[in-house]
Amino acid sequence: MTPDLMQEGAQRLTDYQARQQALVATESGGRSASMARPVVAGEVDVTHGRILYLEDVHVSFDGFKAINGLNLDIAPGELRCIIGPNGAGKTTMMDIITGKTRPDSGTVYFGSTIDLLRYKEPEIAAMGIGRKFQKPTVFEELSVFENLELALKTHKGLAASMLFKLSGTQNDRIAEVLHTIHLAGSVTRQAGLLSHGQKQWLEIGMLLVQEPKLLLLDEPVAGMTDEETVRTAELFLTLKGKHSLMVVEHDMSFIDTISEKVTVLCDGSVLAEGTLAEVQADERVIEVYLGR
Numbered sequence: 001m002t003p004d005l006m007q008e009g010a011q012r013l014t015d016y017q018a019r020q021q022a023l024v025a026t027e028s029g030g031r032s033a034s035m036a037r038p039v040v041a042g043e044v045d046v047t048h049g050r051i052l053y054l055e056d057v058h059v060s061f062d063g064f065k066a067i068n069g070l071n072l073d074i075a076p077g078e079l080r081c082i083i084g085p086n087g088a089g090k091t092t093m094m095d096i097i098t099g100k101t102r103p104d105s106g107t108v109y110f111g112s113t114i115d116l117l118r119y120k121e122p123e124i125a126a127m128g129i130g131r132k133f134q135k136p137t138v139f140e141e142l143s144v145f146e147n148l149e150l151a152l153k154t155h156k157g158l159a160a161s162m163l164f165k166l167s168g169t170q171n172d173r174i175a176e177v178l179h180t181i182h183l184a185g186s187v188t189r190q191a192g193l194l195s196h197g198q199k200q201w202l203e204i205g206m207l208l209v210q211e212p213k214l215l216l217l218d219e220p221v222a223g224m225t226d227e228e229t230v231r232t233a234e235l236f237l238t239l240k241g242k243h244s245l246m247v248v249e250h251d252m253s254f255i256d257t258i259s260e261k262v263t264v265l266c267d268g269s270v271l272a273e274g275t276l277a278e279v280q281a282d283e284r285v286i287e288v289y290l291g292r
């Protein structure tokens, strides 16, 4: 490839990123997904058995208490499911963890030493908290491999230099992720031609190449076929232990397959916590969410 062509390719990728970021901001109602998602490996002190810790968090919007005395903690390697009615505060909670929204008061720690309220959104992403919004936001015109490559290069701060070659280790990491997300057979396929479920897996893969410690996933199986939902459950079960996951979902059979502990949010705080069977039997949860 000539330098001119490489330069042109680099420019096209920059354009893709700009367009994609604008798209994400629109699709997520102004809650931009930070496509850069840079994640720098660093130590998170989990010696106290918690990778995420929220205590007595409050947020009001024009006097409305969206988060109201929220307490929640997640263990390293845990896969926690969050359920709750519309408006319970699930998205706002994720916005707080990722630095998108500042709480009025409360404590939010990553591990036992990192006070997340002291950091901005890109810094929090760089520390290893990855977030996936409900709609897939892959680069439709790039191949599956190019999407993962770009996520890795962006994470390493190398997006400006498309001349930069991936190391053997980085290529190995992409190969491993391709296998994990069930797309090893679609490496050269254009992302725009993937099914909805495959696009969701690819976007999860774009987070995984950056080796996040905590993944926040908003309704990952919404719009998926039954088969895709089953494969997503398998995927999440393989991620558990290596990463900590917080999954917001309404699909109870999916939650039943993946969950150990379920947290029910309502009116900005925790209404109930336990196994799915325990929270499903809780009268208050039936009243506000599951129905009779």
Ligand SMILES: Nc1ncnc2c1ncn2[C@@H]1O[C@H](COP(=O)(O)OP(=O)(O)OP(=O)(O)O)[C@@H](O)[C@H]1O
Pocket (backbone or CB within 6 Å): 061, 062, 064, 066, 084, 085, 086, 087, 088, 089, 090, 091, 092, 093
């Ligand atoms: N920026 C904002 N300004 C004003 N009100 C807001 C803002 N963000 C959220 N809210 C309100 O806070 C409450 C909690 O919203 P949030 O989106 O966190 O709930 P949710 O549990 O994610 O709901 P859903 O399941 O519908 O996505 C809602 O009543 C919502 O209208």
